[in-house]
Structure formats: structure tokens, C-alpha cells
Amino acid sequence: MTMRLMDGSEAIVEAAIQAGLRFYAGYPMSPATELLEYMAEKLPHHEGVCINAATEIEGVNMALGAAAGGFRAASGSCGQGLALMQEAIAEAALNETPIVIFNMARNQQDYFQATRGGGWGDYRTITLAPKDLHEAVEHAQLAFHLADKYRVPVIFMGDNLLARTQMGTTLPQLDLEPLPPKDWQLDGTSGGTGKSRQIWTFGCGKTNDPGPGPSKHWERIAAKFDAIAEVEARHEQGFVDDAETLVIAFGSGGKFVEHVVREMRADGHKVGYFRPITLWPFPGDALEAASQDCKRVLVFELNAGQMIDDVKLNVRDRKLVKAIGGVSFDESGLNLGPLMDATVIRERIALAINGASQ
Amino acid sequence: MELDLFISGIGGQGIQLVGKSLALAAIRDGRHVMLAGEYGGHMRGGSSVGTVVIGATPLKALPILPHAGSAIAMSHLFWERVGSRLRPGSLVLAEETISADLPDMDKHRLVKLPATAIATEQGSRMAAGMVMLGAYAALTGAVKIDSAVAAMAEQIPSYRRQHIEANERAIRAGAAAVTPLAFAVDFDSAAKDVA
Structure with missing residues (x-):
């Protein structure tokens, strides 16, 4: 193509x-x-x-x-x-x-x-x-x-x-499993399957099909999200096996961190990268496994510390976790700032490693 | 291998047009391409930087390049944004009249070209960027000259189609004005190496 x-x-x-x-x-x-x-x-x-x-x-x-x-x-x-x-x-x-x-x-x-x-x-x-x-x-x-x-x-x-x-x-198309027809869809008629009437936040139905009611409905919704969390977490990682330092970032930041970690590996540093592809469900089990032998876990994100909470929940000791990102905008306030830069990220990783060894 | 390039100059010099033409030409040649602008403050008279990366295989390059191995300099103004990020030994293709004002050229391979004069000879002073495009393609083997011409014509807006002929002459004149570098890229054998 x-x-x-x-x-x-x-x-x-x-x-x-x-x-x-x-x-x-x-x-x-x-x-x-x-x-x-x-x-x-x-x-x-x-x-x-x-x-x-x-x-x-x-x-x-x-x-x-x-x-x-x-x-x-x-x-x-x-x-x-x-x-x-x-x-x-x-x-x-x-x-x-x-x-x-x-x-x-x-x-x-x-x-x-x-x-x-x-x-x-x-x-x-x-x-x-x-x-x-x-x-x-x-x-x-x-x-x-x-x-x-x-x-x-x-x-x-x-x-x-x-x-x-x-x-x-080439806009490649994913090969995804077929999904069942949407028997709940509103089709504009007064007939149909009747299941469309369940599309209501409170989970109440109608006289001849009352529905679960609010409490049961919300309980089932919560259980559904728990089930999604079990199976839909996705991540990418590299060089984690012998990494002393693991660097975590998402989105474009993840691409920059991967690039920097590859450079640092080529120079002999025991650094690895971990990128959550799904931010929710957060790939916590995978992070726990990837970070189990690390001396430090660095989080690069362009904010004052948000994903770092999920990271701390999923490593063996939250004291290993250190933020190396921060709030960073360009002068217009509409765009990523100077922190999204491979050279800067490398300096911050190096500082975290050297600072810790002193 | 990836060929990475900064194009630097002043808004209004056609910097982004050069980048887009080069990227589209590379697509025509079957390459993998990334084209990024450095955004914010793009206006006539302000800094304008384009970034192009070309490779035979899927690219690893970041959307903000920390370093590159070649540059086209249309102006000495704002050059520091690009000059500080060139790897030692980079090809710098510079407009001749400003080349003396580019610092640290002893570290790089400077090729001076009177692009504005050549473009004027070809009937359009505004086509200096197109001269540079042709020269860069011929120097490096980044794209075929015919692909560069077709890519330029492909994207030119309908109200500027009268410039296509002069642009084509400028691209070809730029290509003719330089001698290909001994280390010009060979994407096809690079692709075979990977395969």
C-alpha cells in the first residue's frame, strides 16, 4: 500500500x-x-x-x-x-x-x-x-x-x-475480533428489542422489564471496570532485566525517554524504560515486575506529578520513586515546553543517578 | 540509517515549503519520512525551522531532533537554534551571502551556494529555497531530482501555480550547481543491509 x-x-x-x-x-x-x-x-x-x-x-x-x-x-x-x-x-x-x-x-x-x-x-x-x-x-x-x-x-x-x-x-488496519451487533441501539421506532430502554444511568427499566435498579446497576458497572482492569492494561518496556534505574513516561514523553535510554545503554549505563500504553488500566503488575530489582524509579511527565501516584502504588517501595519532569510550557501556554527534549531528559536522568551515588 | 536535516531561515523564505517538498519527494521515492516544524511564532521575519528525517526503514527519530547531521542555512539570523544541535562534521548547505556569518564552520563541511543569485537568474528571486532543495538532493542523494520537482508541483496551491515552472528551473539549477558528496546516502543498499 x-x-x-x-x-x-x-x-x-x-x-x-x-x-x-x-x-x-x-x-x-x-x-x-x-x-x-x-x-x-x-x-x-x-x-x-x-x-x-x-x-x-x-x-x-x-x-x-x-x-x-x-x-x-x-x-x-x-x-x-x-x-x-x-x-x-x-x-x-x-x-x-x-x-x-x-x-x-x-x-x-x-x-x-x-x-x-x-x-x-x-x-x-x-x-x-x-x-x-x-x-x-x-x-x-x-x-x-x-x-x-x-x-x-x-x-x-x-x-x-x-x-x-x-x-x-500506509494507515495499516488492525485485525480486531468481531463484535456482537448492538441490540441496545435506539433505532427511532417504538418496536425493536426493548433493550434500548436499559440505556439509563439509574438502570431502571419499564413495567414488564423493570431492570436491576440503581444499586445493582452501579454495582455491576463497577464490577465491569474491575474486569476491564484485569485484561486491558498495555505497556512497552526495554532493558529492564538488569536495569538499576527505570525511567517511566507516557505518550510522546515515552518516545523521548526510550530514545534517551537507548543512547545511555549504548554508553554503558544500566538504565531501562517503561511506558504505560494504557494510562487506565495502569499496567501495575507489569511495572511491579519490571522494577523489582531497580535501585531507583524515575518518572518523567510534563506536570507537577500525576502519573507518579500510580507508579508509587505499583513498585515495591515508594521511596524509590523520584520525579524528573515538571510543569513545562512554551511561551504561548499552548504547547509543550523545553523539558520535552532528549538532551534535557538525559541530563535529568544522569543527575538522578549521580546524585544518588554520591 | 536515517538522514536528518534542519532547514533554518526567516519566515517568508519558504523554509517550510522546502521541508514539505523534500518530505513529499522522499515519499515518492518510497522512503519513510518525518517532517516537523518548530512551532510558535511562525511569521514573516521571525525564526523558521523545518526538520526532515528520511530513511529506508521505519524511523526512530524524535519529533524534536536533539541533533542532526545536515542543515540548510537560508539566513544567519536565528542560526544558533540549529547550529548548536549539529553533530561535528555535518553538511551545512548555506546561502553564500550569509555563510561568513555562520559560526563554527571549521567543525562542519560547509557548501556555499549563491542560491538567491541562481534563483534570480532562473527568473524568480523568491525561489532560492527551491535552488537549495535541488542542491541538497543532488549533494546527498536524499531524493531524486524529478521527485523533488513533482513534490513541489504537487503541493503548490492553485493560486500560485504560475510559479511551478520557475520553481522547477530553480530546483534543477540548484542540482546542477553542486557536485554530489562522496558520502552521499544510498538508501537502497541501507535497506538491503537491514533486510
């Missing part, structure tokens, strides 16, 4: 449409604006609809509506917009409506609100954090698959580098 040069935003949109996306509603916000623009350009050519909503709250609720009709639907924004969407994401989790939220973040300060379940109720959101365009093409497909498979909202975590860096891609 021929290679095409495209930026990450366009590649994500192409892959999502290939995966069956037919409805997108969002409000422009840099660096998520290009995603909306490509959606507007491309979806109408695939019997799809793209709406420039008046707000992020409107956009995500439109997506919720389209998804209730059985369509693969998504919304998108960046961090502050994702904050506005939290109530709708919680509703989607509790009423079991599969939607995908593309969060093209300005930085990495979205970790908590993506992974903790930022609205009301006992739920989490599956969060996929690709390291580059090629993985983003995979995740754009996987996001819709997981959303439909579990009837849950899924967050796709991108950033400025992912949105705007251009790469050659």
Missing part, C-alpha cells in the same frame, strides 16, 4: 473513519482544532456527520446521542475542554454508551482527569496514550473497538507533537 505524508491529526481522522466513525462533534481548541477541521472535511465523504458545536459540553452530548443510536461517535478537545466533558463522560460510563474522546492535550496535565473518572460514580475511563503517529493510527481503531466491546467511554490522549508532526504512513 502506498505511503502518504500526513500530520497526526489527519492520520487519526483517517484511521477513525476507517474504523467506522460516522459522527463527530467538537469545539475548536488548539491543538485539537486540526482534528475537527479534518473531521469536517472528510466525514461527509463517508456518509458521516461532523458538527462544530457551540461548546465542548454540547459536542460531547451530541456524540453521546449519536452513539445511543448505534453509530461510532466521538468528540474531542484538549485538556480544559476535556474538563468540561466530564459529566457527559460519567453519564456514558454509567449508562453504558460507547463514545471516544480525542484529547489532543497541550501538555500532560490531563492524567488525573483522564484516568480517575472525573465525574460522579464508580467508573474509570480506558485511556490510550500513543507515543507517535504510527501508534496513534492503531489506537484510533482500538479506541472504538474497546468502547463498543465494553460499552464504555474511551479517551485517546494525544498532544501537540502528535497532532502536528507529519510522517509517512
